[in-house]
Amino acid sequence: MTAIASGSSLLGLALVIPTVVAVLVMLLGRLPNLRDAASLVGALLLFVTIGALLPDVLAGARPVLPLVTIAPGLDLVLRVEPLGMLFALVASTLWIANSVYSIGYMRGNQEPRQTMFFAAFAVAIAATMGVALAGNLVTLFLFYELLSLSTYPLVTHKQTPEAMRAGRVYLLTLIGASMILLLPAIVWTAFVAGTTDFQLGGILGGKIGPLAMAVLLGLFVFGAAKAAVMPLHRWLPAAMVAPTPVSALLHAVAVVKAGVFTILKVTVYIFGLDTLQATGASQWLVYVAGFTIIAASLVAMTADDLKRRLAYSTIGQLSYIVMAAALASPLAAMGAAIHIAAHAVSKITLFFAAGSVYTAEHVTKVSQMDGIGRRMPWTMAAFTIGALSMIGLPPTAGFLGKWFMLAGAGSLHEWFAVAVIVVSTVLNAAYLLPIAARAFLKPAGGPVAEAPVAMVVALTATAAGTVLLFLFPEVPYRLASALVSR
Amino acid sequence: MSLVAMLASEATRFTIVLVMVAGLYIVIARNNLIKKLVGLSLFQSSVYLLYLLPGKIFGGTAPIIDPRFDVYANPLPHVLILTAIVVGIGTLALGLALAIRIKEAYGTIEEDEVLAKDRGPAGAAARKAGPRG
Amino acid sequence: MSFLAAIDQHLPVIVVLAPLLGAVLVAxxxxxxxxWPIAVLAALISAAAAFRLVFVVEQLGVVSYRLGGFAPELGIEYRVDAVNVLILLVVTAVSLVTLLYARQSVAAEIDGGRVPWFYAMMLVAMAGLLGMAITGDAFNAFVFLEISSLSTYTLIALGxxxxxxxxxxxYLIVGTIGATFYVIGVGLLYLATGTLNLALIVERLPDVVSPxxxxxxxxxxxxxxxxxxxxFPLHAWLPNAYGYAPSAATVLLxxxxxxxxxxxxxxxxxxxxxxxxxIGPVSVTGVLILLSLAxxxxxxLAAVFQRDVKRLLAFSSVAQIGYITLGLALANPAGLTGAFLHIVNHALMKGAAFMAIGAVLLRCGSSRxxxxxxxxxxxxATAVALTIAGLGLIGVPGTSGFVSKWYLVLGAFxxxxxxxxxxIVASSVIAVLYVGRLLEVVWFREPGKAALAASEAPLSMLLPTLLLAGLTIFFGIDAEMPARLAGAAATVLLGGHP
Known part of the structure; x- marks a missing residue:
């Protein structure tokens, strides 16, 4: 009982800490050192808070924190479960790395409006915690929208016409899709099931026909446009104009993960894997996601701009998770959950490396990267590890998730999914490995000159994390198996 | 009730409906803002009659208590209609005032011309090109 | 204490008389x-009386006030219950906020000599609306209806x-025809029952021989x-009336x-x-549902294609009224609660939206x-208020618009x-389009000359705007109070005719 009580106060803290950080950052705007310290300390505190929740959740506790009752039957409530725990853990861990990196990046590039940047960042983290810990769909929706809004100033940080255009596409796509598709889906669910609470095994089983279920799933999948399933993927490459720490936030820490997290959470806790499996309502999504994976990989091969190539890589990787969710088998769902963590830590490494290259040499194109690995060995070594993880090769984290997905698809005899995973692995290798090869094999052409220390530390740490996650996958594995147990 | 009374009562009802419909028709069909108001007043007047009809009691007298009479007309409708007439006068006055202001602003009180002027040169041109205004 | 008790006894008449006397005084x-100070004071007294009435009604259930001491048979009865006390509260509170907002907007939009008349008309309109809501007498309602209408025509003409x-x-032509229709109907009721008091009419209806x-x-x-x-389809007067009236008047209306x-x-x-x-082969609820949906x-859809924001919001009002009448037509507790909640919520968010547009009009000189x-x-800040109001019109969770639509959907089920x-959900998607179009222009379009030269709205206009926008958020997160009042109103209405 006391464990649950303390658990719920931890849930509250997870929202309060980043909010307080945002306020502090605004107040300390004139004192950059203190301001950045506030971000760092806040990130550490949040990590500790989320970490303190972990033992309880692994032991089977599900702390609840009711926030407010809007009207009877309409509550805002936080409730942690394994998948949300995993997402919160990933986001809070990477906030630390990202804070270190951002401080180096913002100072190294002498970016303007840093106070606004760090404040909006903290609000985005608060929203992410809300998404991760939401106990029902209405709560999730609110924080999901808050995440879209709070990241808008980050995407348009440079305030150039191009950045403003990207921000417009970003916000209109994300908010438009969630208003037109996600919200109706939630209302529909609420009145079919009589609740929007996340419950293991789903709340829709037997209450809605297979066809309606397929349509409803479509509303959820495309409504959560943050998951960037084609054709709602264009906002992600457009948002590449933002500073690299923002790209890292979008691709690794929060935004796209909030999208796939929503989809995975909905398939597990609203539809229920067994229900989806029995009705076949998610079969169409396997094909759509599979198409997205292949198409995004092909586009990535043709992109010369490094960040654009990484962006299309993200679109492909996200659809692995969507496809795994659509397979609706426990093994694949486990793979999806683990891949959320694995992709986060490896993609953030890749973006950190890209930003590091940009900060040190102002290089943005793949074709300009000849021999850069000899001048920036740490950076490009980290990049290579991240690339291996994207492809899914051991000893990196990317292998784990893919393995489970492959096993899940194979056990269901979903040969289409198996083929997609195999083909896309080859494609991933084809668009990522040449970069590493070019960087290390071409002549150096200059002395060793790394990016600022803070950035190198951050990207080395995440690269190490990518390997460590492969060697010690216990926490994500146990959380993922708790997700599908029973 | 005598036959005369019945006929009289039917005739009153018929008159009421006639005035009502005629007034409404003028409001809808006329283009002139003043004539519309005339129609509106007719329409309202029919309602005054509608109320006064049941107030009349044959053989009754004005509702002032007097030992010589014991049948009185119902005073309430008269009171109500007095109020309604006041409201009607207010409406008519305001309507006329608006018509004057419209005349000042547009130079006409024909509704179609007023509307056409706000549609701009394109509207005016289209009006000229058409067979009739 | 006895003084307070005496005031409590006369609350119903104070609510109406304060703005009426205020209007006379201003004139x-x-x-x-x-x-302006007189108008605000009058509205304040009226709002305070209405606020107090809420508590009195919660205690007593029904407050009956006989004007001049005549029995309802002959005289006029003011009758306040859970249904109209909510309306009184909304009208007085929003009018007060509107008047607080009005000073600078009116100074800019109305010629100096006409300013007192403008405030007088605002107060008369307020008194008329309150009278309509409070009276228990069908003919008295007609008189107040005309009082509010005549002052409304004047207000619009001051644009x-x-x-x-x-x-x-x-609007004068259409409004007068409408009022006359109403009074014809009341006349027929009077012929059938011999009384104008609503409560007495209800008692005598069973005895009426001619259906x-x-x-x-x-x-x-x-x-x-x-x-x-x-x-709908009797709404044609509204977009022009709202579109061309002075900003403060538009907010009130x-x-x-x-x-x-x-x-x-x-x-x-x-x-x-x-x-x-x-009515014959036609069921009232069926027709009402059909018209509401239309x-x-x-x-x-019409709102999506408007080029003037005031007209856009006016068409949106017609649509939002559709939600309210839909709630009436559902005729069950959840639906009626939704309808009355939406009366409150729509008053707040549409008020905030029109206030924001009024501020833009003041600063940029245009509402295109x-x-x-x-x-x-x-x-x-103005744009944020407009955004919140817009999200409320869509019915986004976190705004009060979501709560009322939630109840409506509940009622439908x-x-x-x-x-x-x-x-209901599908039509909200259309609201996404027109609100989205508005917000896209406000936030993402390159500013024009007038917009670049504009500065933030003056504080006296900004604060009332933000207050209404803030309430839209507040009632979206904690709807306990309005939901309770609306629920009580629904119960009373349904109890009247089980």
Missing amino acids: LVRVEIAS RDRRALVAAYQ RALIAAEAFILVGIALKLAL ASTATKVAVYLMARFLFGVFGIHVE AMFVAS LDDLAGIGRTMP DDGKGWLAFM
């Missing part, structure tokens, strides 16, 4: 700088554009009120006028005729959509009409 004094005159004239008289009365009354509340008419319709439908009565879709481009950069719930 007599006729000094420009004195008019700067000459089209305001035409809008006022057209045809009742049917005719109901038809005339409902059509007459429908004109006032701009029920948009947030209160149609709501009072809705109340009157609810009173007659539930309190007098009974909602499930059929309003929700057609008016929303194109001229609003980029005002998010130069008038951020309780009635076994799942398809209606679908229609």
Whole structure:
């Protein structure tokens, strides 16, 4: 009982800490050192808070924190479960790395409006915690929208016409899709099931026909446009104009993960894997996601701009998770959950490396990267590890998730999914490995000159994390198996 | 009730409906803002009659208590209609005032011309090109 | 103590008299700088009385006040219960906030000499609306209806554009026809029952021999009120009236006028005729549902194509009224609660939206959509209020619009009409389009010359705007208070005719 009580106060803290950080950052705007310290300390505190929740959740506790009752039957409530725990853990861990990196990046590039940047960042983290810990769909929706809004100033940080255009596409796509598709889906669910609470095994089983279920799933999948399933993927490459720490936030820490997290959470806790499996309502999504994976990989091969190539890589990787969710088998769902963590830590490494290259040499194109690995060995070594993880090769984290997905698809005899995973692995290798090869094999052409220390530390740490996650996958594995147990 | 009374009562009802419909028709069909108001007043007047009809009691007298009479007309409708007439006068006055202001602003009180002027040169041109205004 | 008790006894009449006497005072004094404080004071007294009435009604259930001490048979009875006390509260509170907001907007939009008349007319309109809501006498309601209408025509005609005159004239014609229809219906009721007191009419209805008289009365009354509340397709007067009236007047009209008419319709439908009565082969609820749906879709679509923001919001009002009448037509507790909640919520958010546009009009001199481009950069606080109001109109969770629509959807399901719930959600998608179009221009479009030169709205306009926007958020997160009041109103209405 006391464990649950303390658990719920931890849930509250997870929202309060980043909010307080945002306020502090605004107040300390004139004192950059203190301001950045506030971000760092806040990130550490949040990590500790989320970490303190972990033992309880692994032991089977599900702390609840009711926030407010809007009207009877309409509550805002936080409730942690394994998948949300995993997402919160990933986001809070990477906030630390990202804070270190951002401080180096913002100072190294002498970016303007840093106070606004760090404040909006903290609000985005608060929203992410809300998404991760939401106990029902209405709560999730609110924080999901808050995440879209709070990241808008980050995407348009440079305030150039191009950045403003990207921000417009970003916000209109994300908010438009969630208003037109996600919200109706939630209302529909609420009145079919009589609740929007996340419950293991789903709340829709037997209450809605297979066809309606397929349509409803479509509303959820495309409504959560943050998951960037084609054709709602264009906002992600457009948002590449933002500073690299923002790209890292979008691709690794929060935004796209909030999208796939929503989809995975909905398939597990609203539809229920067994229900989806029995009705076949998610079969169409396997094909759509599979198409997205292949198409995004092909586009990535043709992109010369490094960040654009990484962006299309993200679109492909996200659809692995969507496809795994659509397979609706426990093994694949486990793979999806683990891949959320694995992709986060490896993609953030890749973006950190890209930003590091940009900060040190102002290089943005793949074709300009000849021999850069000899001048920036740490950076490009980290990049290579991240690339291996994207492809899914051991000893990196990317292998784990893919393995489970492959096993899940194979056990269901979903040969289409198996083929997609195999083909896309080859494609991933084809668009990522040449970069590493070019960087290390071409002549150096200059002395060793790394990016600022803070950035190198951050990207080395995440690269190490990518390997460590492969060697010690216990926490994500146990959380993922708790997700599908029973 | 005598036959005369019945006929009289039917005739009153018929008159009421006639005035009502005629007034409404003028409001809808006329283009002139003043004539519309005339129609509106007719329409309202029919309602005054509608109320006064049941107030009349044959053989009754004005509702002032007097030992010589014991049948009185119902005073309430008269009171109500007095109020309604006041409201009607207010409406008519305001309507006329608006018509004057419209005349000042547009130079006409024909509704179609007023509307056409706000549609701009394109509207005016289209009006000229058409067979009739 | 006895003084307070004496005031408590006369609360119903204070609510109406304060603005009426205030109007007379403003018109007599006729000094420009004195008019605004008098108007605010009058509205404040009225609002305080209405606020107090809420508590009195919660204790007593019904407050009956006999004007001049005459029995209801002959005299006029003011009758306050859970239904109209909510309306009184909304009208007085929003009017007060509107008047607080009005000072600078009016100074900019109205010629100096006419300012006192403007405030006098605002107060008369307020008194008329309050009178309509508070009276228990069908004919008295007509008189107050005309009082509010006549002052409304004047208010609209005070707009700067000459089209305001035409809008006022057209509204005068339509409004008078509507009011006359209403009074014809009341006359027929009087012929049938011999009384004008609503409560007494209800008592005597069972004895009425001729159902045809009742049917005719109901038809005339409902059509007459429908004109006032701009029920689709009788809404044609509204976009022009709202579009060309001075900003402060638009705020008052948009947030209160149609709501009072809705109340009157609810009173007659539930309190007098009974909602499930059929007029010949036609069921009232069926027609009402059909017209509400038409309003929700057609008016929303029309809003998408407007070029002037005031007109855009006006068409949105027609659509939102559709949601309210839909709630009435559902005639179950959840649906009615939704309708009355939406009366409150729509008053708040549409008030905030029109206030924001009024501020833009003051600073940029235009309310055309194109001229609003980029005002998010130069008038951020105003734009935020407009955004919140817009999200409320869509019904986004976290705003009060979501809560009222939630109840409406609940009501549709309780009635076994799942398809209606679908229609509510589908029509909200159209709201996404017109609100999205507006917000896209406000935030993402490159500012034009006027917008670049604009500065943030003055504080005296900004604070009331933000107050209403803030309440839209607050009631979206904690709807306990409005939901309780609306629920009580629904219970009373349904209890009248079980």
